[in-house]
Amino acid sequence: xxxxxxxxxxxxxxxxxxxxxxxxxxxxxxxxxxxxxxxxxxxxxxxxxxxxxxxxxxxxxxxxxxxxxxxxxxxxxxxxxxxxxxxxxxxxxxxxxxxxxxxxxxxxxxxxxxxxxxxxxxxxxxxxxxxxxxxxxxxxxxxxxxxxxxxxxxxxxxxxxxxxxxxxxxxxxxxxxxxxxxxxxxxxxxxxxxxxxxxxxxxxxxxxxxxxxxxxxxxxxxxxxxxxxxxxxxxxxxxxxxxxxxxxxxxxxxxxx
Amino acid sequence: xxxxxxxxxxxxxxxxxxxxxxxxxxxxxxxxxxxxxxxxxxxxxxxxxxxxxxxxxxxxxxxxxxxxxxxxxxxxxxxxxxxxxxxxxxxxxxxxxxxxxxxxxxxxxxxxxxxxxxxxxxxxxxxxxxxxxxxxxxxxxxxxxxxxxxxxxxxxxxxxxxxxxxxxxxxxxxxxxxxxxxxxxxxxxxxxxxxxxxxxxxxxxxxxxxxxxxxxxxxxxxxxxxxxxxxxxxxxxxx
Numbered sequence: 268x269x270x271x272x273x274x275x276x277x278x279x280x281x282x283x284x285x286x287x288x289x290x291x292x293x294x295x296x297x298x299x300x301x302x303x304x305x306x307x308x309x310x311x312x313x314x315x316x317x318x319x320x321x322x323x324x325x326x327x328x329x330x331x332x333x334x335x336x337x338x339x340x341x342x343x344x345x346x347x348x349x350x351x352x353x354x355x356x357x358x359x360x361x362x363x364x365x366x367x368x369x370x371x372x373x374x375x376x377x378x379x380x381x382x383x384x385x386x387x388x389x390x391x392x393x394x395x396x397x398x399x400x401x402x403x404x405x406x407x408x409x410x411x412x413x414x415x416x417x418x419x420x421x422x423x424x425x426x427x428x429x430x431x432x433x434x435x436x437x438x439x440x441x442x443x444x445x446x447x448x449x450x451x452x453x454x455x456x457x458x459x460x461x462x463x464x465x466x467x468x469x470x471x472x473x474x475x476x477x478x479x480x481x482x483x484x485x486x487x488x489x490x491x492x493x494x495x496x497x498x499x500x501x502x503x504x505x506x507x508x509x510x511x512x513x514x515x516x517x518x519x520x521x522x523x524x
Numbered sequence: 525x526x527x528x529x530x531x532x533x534x535x536x537x538x539x540x541x542x543x544x545x546x547x548x549x550x551x552x553x554x555x556x557x558x559x560x561x562x563x564x565x566x567x568x569x570x571x572x573x574x575x576x577x578x579x580x581x582x583x584x585x586x587x588x589x590x591x592x593x594x595x596x597x598x599x600x601x602x603x604x605x606x607x608x609x610x611x612x613x614x615x616x617x618x619x620x621x622x623x624x625x626x627x628x629x630x631x632x633x634x635x636x637x638x639x640x641x642x643x644x645x646x647x648x649x650x651x652x653x654x655x656x657x658x659x660x661x662x663x664x665x666x667x668x669x670x671x672x673x674x675x676x677x678x679x680x681x682x683x684x685x686x687x688x689x690x691x692x693x694x695x696x697x698x699x700x701x702x703x704x705x706x707x708x709x710x711x712x713x714x715x716x717x718x719x720x721x722x723x724x725x726x727x728x729x730x731x732x733x734x735x736x737x738x739x740x741x742x743x744x745x746x747x748x749x750x751x752x753x754x755x756x757x758x759x760x761x762x763x
Contacts, residue, residue: 409624416612419586420607467616473615
């Protein structure tokens with residue numbers, strides 16, 4: 268029987284999965300797919316605070332993510348160390364601090380997500396934010412592709428690369444914040460990386476590639492929730508397993524021309 | 525504004541005065557001055573690390589610099605072909621998608637492709653699957669599609685064979701003749717200088733030599749630029 272909880276779960280996983288897949292196609296072009304992992308880990312202190320004080324995990328995740336990104340940016344300016352090294356420092360510190368305070372019974376929720384406590388309000392807020400993020404990414408998509416091919420070339424065509432990069436990073440933060448609820452902090456790289464890779468294998472032009480990422484992400488979300496209901500496995504894990512199955516299918520049926 | 529009026533009178537497309545570029549605390553270009561006339565082809569020569577690409581980036585205004593760079597042109601097109609060649613596989617971009625980045629589509633794209641001898645049927649083909657020669661032709665067509673009066677080209681033939689190199693420079697020369705464009709061309713290739721350059725700028729941090737090839741490309745200057753043992757046996761250009 269289809270209950271309200273099931274509808275909410277499908278709505279949230281399909282919309283967040285789709286926007287994450289769509290954004291993931293840009294992240295793949297900038298070779299940033301793996302960044303989703305460390306960014307997900309940076310959210311752990313925020314998730315811990317949310318679980319301890321009873322507010323929404325996405326709000327906690329988003330707040331600490333913004334703080335973490337600003338910290339990386341600040342250290343980069345101060346030290347000139349590579350971004351990846353600073354990201355490693357910030358995300359491992361975040362994990363360490365979070366585990367000092369994270370109650371043992373909440374560890375699983377923090378790491379692999381939980382959709383059992385969805386409300387109508389949080390679902391519709393998440394869907395609205397997903398749509399907003401999708402529209403923002405669609406607006407900057409071509410410019411980001413231009414900059415991914417050559418930043419100088421994009422600048423020479425009067426594209427404000429710094430501005431669109433900032434918009435892009437903020438959108439990444441929002442999407443990771445949304446994804447946390449479904450797949451937890453441990454597996455966020457999967458929701459942006461796998462659908463994009465699937466789409467790249469199956470598509471032959473930019474438009475199909477971008478929307479293919481959204482379809483693969485959304486479909487994995489819906490199939491994951493169905494598996495969660497049928498086999499009582501955690502929803503986040505089911506979403507990622509179905510995303511991986513779609514990827515394996517794309518490897519078999521990939522189009523090279 | 526005053527400088528611009530003088531430049532129009534003088535038919536100067538670009539005037540660079542006392543240009544110094546410093547990146548990460550290292551001086552890349554020091555106190556460089558030169559001019560480019562409208563319709564002129566300037567070839568920038570120099571060894572690796574001399575600052576040729578940095579000069580183009582400064583001219584485009586994408587990196588900070590000291591000194592003055594004054595343009596008197598309407599529309600500039602820049603092309604870093606080597607960078608494009610290396611990154612063309614990052615996305616499944618078709619030729620049509622590549623043009624759409626410049627908001628160009630339809631008949632204009634077909635005309636643009638034909639202008640460099642490429643078939644309109646390539647429109648749906650992924651740029652990653654074009655041969656290197658086809659891709660370099662596409663680059664030229666793409667750079668020229670919005671009809672620039674000035675073209676900045678960074679190593680247009682790196683990674684392609686001698687036949688392909690000839691084709692690229694012949695194409696550039698054809699467009700130069702047809703549209704009277706101003707071209708600033710960075711290359712390692714000394715033969716290009718005699719074939720296509722009106723002026724040469726030898727770069728080794730500061731401008732080592734600048735002027736017409738016949739006067740500038742002496743064995744002494746080339747040795748100073750590239751180190752000992754460089755000789756160039758030139759032939760004359762039929763312009």
